[in-house]
Amino acid sequence: MSIFVDENTKVVYQGLTGSQGSYYGGLNREYGTQVVAGTHPKKAGTDVDGVPIYATVAEAVAATGATASCIFIPAPGVKGAVMEAAEGGVELIVTITEGVPAHDEAYFYNDLRRNFPDVRLLGPNCPGVISPGKCNIGITAGHIAKAGGPVGIVSRSGTLTYQALYELKQKGIGVTTCVGIGGDPVPGTSFMDCLEAFEADPETKAVMMIGEIGGSAEEEAAEFIKNNMSKPVSSYIAGVTAPPGKKMGHAGAIVSGGKGTAQAKMEALAEAGVKVGNNPTEACDLMAEIVADL
Numbered sequence: 581m582s583i584f585v586d587e588n589t590k591v592v593y594q595g596l597t598g599s600q601g602s603y604y605g606g607l608n609r610e611y612g613t614q615v616v617a618g619t620h621p622k623k624a625g626t627d628v629d630g631v632p633i634y635a636t637v638a639e640a641v642a643a644t645g646a647t648a649s650c651i652f653i654p655a656p657g658v659k660g661a662v663m664e665a666a667e668g669g670v671e672l673i674v675t676i677t678e679g680v681p682a683h684d685e686a687y688f689y690n691d692l693r694r695n696f697p698d699v700r701l702l703g704p705n706c707p708g709v710i711s712p713g714k715c716n717i718g719i720t721a722g723h724i725a726k727a728g729g730p731v732g733i734v735s736r737s738g739t740l741t742y743q744a745l746y747e748l749k750q751k752g753i754g755v756t757t758c759v760g761i762g763g764d765p766v767p768g769t770s771f772m773d774c775l776e777a778f779e780a781d782p783e784t785k786a787v788m789m790i791g792e793i794g795g796s797a798e799e800e801a802a803e804f805i806k807n808n809m810s811k812p813v814s815s816y817i818a819g820v821t822a823p824p825g826k827k828m829g830h831a832g833a834i835v836s837g838g839k840g841t842a843q844a845k846m847e848a849l850a851e852a853g854v855k856v857g858n859n860p861t862e863a864c865d866l867m868a869e870i871v872a873d874l
C-alpha cells in the first residue's frame with residue numbers, strides 16, 4: 581500500500597467511541613476525509629455523530645469498503661488493534677497511539693511483513709498523514725497546510741511537522757503529502773519508504789525531511805538519497821544541543837557511541853547533496869530556495 585491518501589480513501593477509526601478518537605475523527609471528517617466507520621466490540625449498532633460503529637474492522641470493511649484504519653486505542657490494546665486491522669482487510673494502518681511497548685511494535689511490524697506484505701503501517705506514535713485539500717488521517721491540524729504541492733514532507737517529529745507545514749504555507753508553498761513516521765524504535769514506515777514514494781510521485785518535485793538524534797535512520801536515508809534520488813531535498817535534524825548519551829523525547833532518540841548524533845546525521849545528509857538547515861525555519865528557507873529554482 582502506498583503512503584498516499586486522497587478523496588477516495590475510506591477510513592475506519594478504531595477508538596472512535598473514545599474521547600480522542602471522536603475528537604480527531606470529527607476534525608478529520610470536517611476536513612473532508614471519508615470517515616466511514618468506527619469499531620468497538622461492545623458498541624456495535626450505535627453511532628458517533630452519524631458514523632456507524634461495528635464490532636470489528638472486518639465487519640466495517642465489509643459494510644463500507646474502508647481501505648484504511650486509524651488507531652486511537654490505548655497502548656496496551658494497540659498490538660491487537662493493528663492485527664485486527666490487517667486481518668480485517670485494510671491496506672493502510674495509521675497508529676497514532678504513543679507509549680506502545682517496543683516488544684509489541686516488533687511483533688506486529690514483523691508479523692505484517694511476513695503475513696501482510698501489502699499492508700502499510702504508519703507509526704505508532706505518529707501524527708498521521710495528510711494530503712492537503714484531499715484527506716487528513718490523524719492529529720495534524722488541516723488549516724496549517726497548503727494544498728497543491730510541489731513539496732513532500734516526511735518527519736520523525738510531530739511538532740516539527742506542524743511547524744514545517746505552517747512555515748511553508750506562510751511562504752505560499754504547497755504540499756503534496758506530509759507523512760509523520762513517528763519516533764519510536766520500530767516504526768512501521770521508514771524515511772526510505774517515504775523517500776522512494778516521493779521520488780516516484782510525479783506531483784512531488786522536492787522533499788523536506790525532518791529527523792532527530794538517535795538511531796541510524798537518517799544516515800541510511802542519506803545513503804538512499806545519494807544513490808537513488810533525483811529530486812532535491814532539504815532537511816533539519818532536531819537535537820543539535822542535546823547532551824551526549826541522553827535520551828531526548830522520543831523512545832527512538834537514543835545516541836550510542838559516535839552514531840546517532842545530530843552532527844553525524846547532518847554531515848551524512850550534506851555529503852548526499854541535501855541542503856541542511858541549522859533550525860526548522862532555515863530548513864524551510866532552504867526549501868523555498870529549492871522551489872524557486874524548480
